[in-house]
Amino acid sequence: MSHCHTYLKKLRDQGYRITPQREMIVQIIAHCGKHMSAEEVMEIVREKSSSINIATVYRTLDMLVENGLASKFDLGNGKTAYATGKHGPHIHLVCKHCGSVTEVSENDISAFLERIEDLYDFDCHPYHFSIHGLCGECSNSEIS
Amino acid sequence: MSHCHTYLKKLRDQGYRITPQREMIVQIIAHCGKHMSAEEVMEIVREKSSSINIATVYRTLDMLVENGLASKFDLGNGKTAYATGKHGPHIHLVCKHCGSVTEVSENDISAFLERIEDLYDFDCHPYHFSIHGLCGECSNSEIS
DNA sequence: TCCTTTATTGAGAATGCTTGCAACAAGGAA
DNA sequence: TTCCTTGTTGCAAGCATTCTCAATAAAGGA
Numbered sequence: 001m002s003h004c005h006t007y008l009k010k011l012r013d014q015g016y017r018i019t020p021q022r023e024m025i026v027q028i029i030a031h032c033g034k035h036m037s038a039e040e041v042m043e044i045v046r047e048k049s050s051s052i053n054i055a056t057v058y059r060t061l062d063m064l065v066e067n068g069l070a071s072k073f074d075l076g077n078g079k080t081a082y083a084t085g086k087h088g089p090h091i092h093l094v095c096k097h098c099g100s101v102t103e104v105s106e107n108d109i110s111a112f113l114e115r116i117e118d119l120y121d122f123d124c125h126p127y128h129f130s131i132h133g134l135c136g137e138c139s140n141s142e143i144s
Numbered sequence: 145m146s147h148c149h150t151y152l153k154k155l156r157d158q159g160y161r162i163t164p165q166r167e168m169i170v171q172i173i174a175h176c177g178k179h180m181s182a183e184e185v186m187e188i189v190r191e192k193s194s195s196i197n198i199a200t201v202y203r204t205l206d207m208l209v210e211n212g213l214a215s216k217f218d219l220g221n222g223k224t225a226y227a228t229g230k231h232g233p234h235i236h237l238v239c240k241h242c243g244s245v246t247e248v249s250e251n252d253i254s255a256f257l258e259r260i261e262d263l264y265d266f267d268c269h270p271y272h273f274s275i276h277g278l279c280g281e282c283s284n285s286e287i288s
Numbered sequence: 289t290c291c292t293t294t295a296t297t298g299a300g301a302a303t304g305c306t307t308g309c310a311a312c313a314a315g316g317a318a
Numbered sequence: 319t320t321c322c323t324t325g326t327t328g329c330a331a332g333c334a335t336t337c338t339c340a341a342t343a344a345a346g347g348a
Contacts, residue, residue: 015325016325016326017313017314017315017324017325017326018314018315019313019314019325019326019327021326021327022326037304038304038305039304052327052328053327053328053329054304054305055305055306055307055327055328055329056326056327056328058304058305058306059306059326059327073274074218074274076274078303078304078305078334078335078336079303079304080304080305090273091273091274091275092273092274092275093275093279094274094275095278095279097278097279098279100279102279129234129235129236129273129274129275130217130218130220130235130236130238130273130274131235131236131237131238131273134239134241135237135239135241135242135244135246159295160295160296161294161295161296161343161344161345162344162345163295163296163297163343163344165296165297166296181334182334182335183334195298196297196298197297197298197299198298198334198335199297199298199299199300199335199336199337200296200297200298202334202335202336203296203297203336222304222305222306222333222334222335223333223334224334224335
């Protein structure tokens with residue numbers, strides 16, 4: 001069912017081994033519509049009466065992000081959220097007061113960035129941006 | 145000397161108490177041109193042969209950020225950097241490979257955001273954005 | 289100058305996440 | 319099907335940061 005198998009195939013094609021832990025984690029975040037933290041993934045794992053170490057959850061989620069199968073973003077309160085289905089650059093608007101997250105869709109990004117004032121149209125009153133990526137030097141050198 | 149006193153006065157005017165710890169921390173980051181981590185602030189404190197608890201360093205730095213006297217940004221490797229002198233929105237470009245940080249000056253922000261492709265002119269190959277601020281709801285309600 | 293109020297500090301526990309390493313197991317080769 | 323190589327896992331320790339709470343000390347008032 002769903003895109004789980006696509007995800008797993010993609011990983012296998014990249015040379016990753018498919019373990020029961022990875023299958024379960026991929027299934028969980030692929031089926032859950034919203035973004036979730038590593039701890040939330042753990043809770044669902046526990047409900048299924050199996051056990052995966054939290055380090056493995058983090059490692060698997062980060063691996064999915066590395067391979068463009070999921071995205072990861074800082075919620076600003078010391079916690080990190082993960083979600084599937086986003087590729088390429090995308091933007092999360094995080095409220096530092098209530099923690100709400102608004103996602104700017106891939107189609108809207110260009111329009112969104114055209115003018116900084118547009119932020120207010122998104123009800124976002126910014127105080128800080130971070131853009132994570134590779135600098136010129138690093139994107140020139142070969143990185144696995 | 146320098147803007148230390150301006151900073152301290154601003155804090156006092158806001159109702160904060162001026163403690164020796166706060167004076168020392170403000171002096172350190174106001175005099176140090178570059179951005180620094182809480183741990184780097186601690187090292188300088190130790191060189192001055194006094195001692196401040198690390199929790200106090202974090203609390204003071206965060207207080208400066210809250211009051212617009214400093215900025216704070218995620219270096220992407222689990223560490224956080226602080227720097228004085230920036231007000232309003234500003235952008236840090238963080239390389240996930242080498243950790244280098246490029247700052248987009250306040251004057252350049254609008255131009256920078258005009259088109260997402262401009263990122264490449266900054267030698268930034270993006271994979272993720274976060275914009276931290278207040279959502280509409282929270283910026284309407286009164287927040288201290 | 290001394291008192292009182294209340295913000296601030298230090299200490300240590302707690303949280304969220306990462307890392308090092310030995311044991312284990314996926315997946316290709318024989 | 320069995321074996322071997324090497325990627326993965328679990329565990330425990332480590333790191334950066336935050337939180338709780340009792341003790342302390344700014345700063346204003348008497």
